[in-house]
Amino acid sequence: GMFRPEVVKPMLGFEAKVLAWGLGIPRIAFKAAGLSDIRELYRNDIDIINKTPVWRPEVER
Structure with missing residues (x-):
């Protein structure tokens, strides 16, 4: 987007x-x-939520 002059x-x-x-x-x-x-991404459709894989980073312990 464009930055407003009062910000820049x-x-x-x-x-x-x-x-x-x-x-x-x-x-x-x-x-x-x-x-x-x-x-x-912004809907609360439970079918889409259930089908979307969860990303879990590997954590060294």
Whole structure:
């Protein structure tokens, strides 16, 4: 998105037009889960929740 001038000026000390973009955690999760619609991440559909694998990182003990 676009950064607003009142946010950028205090950080940089001068006015500048700033554009930012990125994948974000929800989009990465959406792709990793193999979903076709990102809105599926935010619905409370129990069938989708039950079918989605849980990622558990390996932890050394």
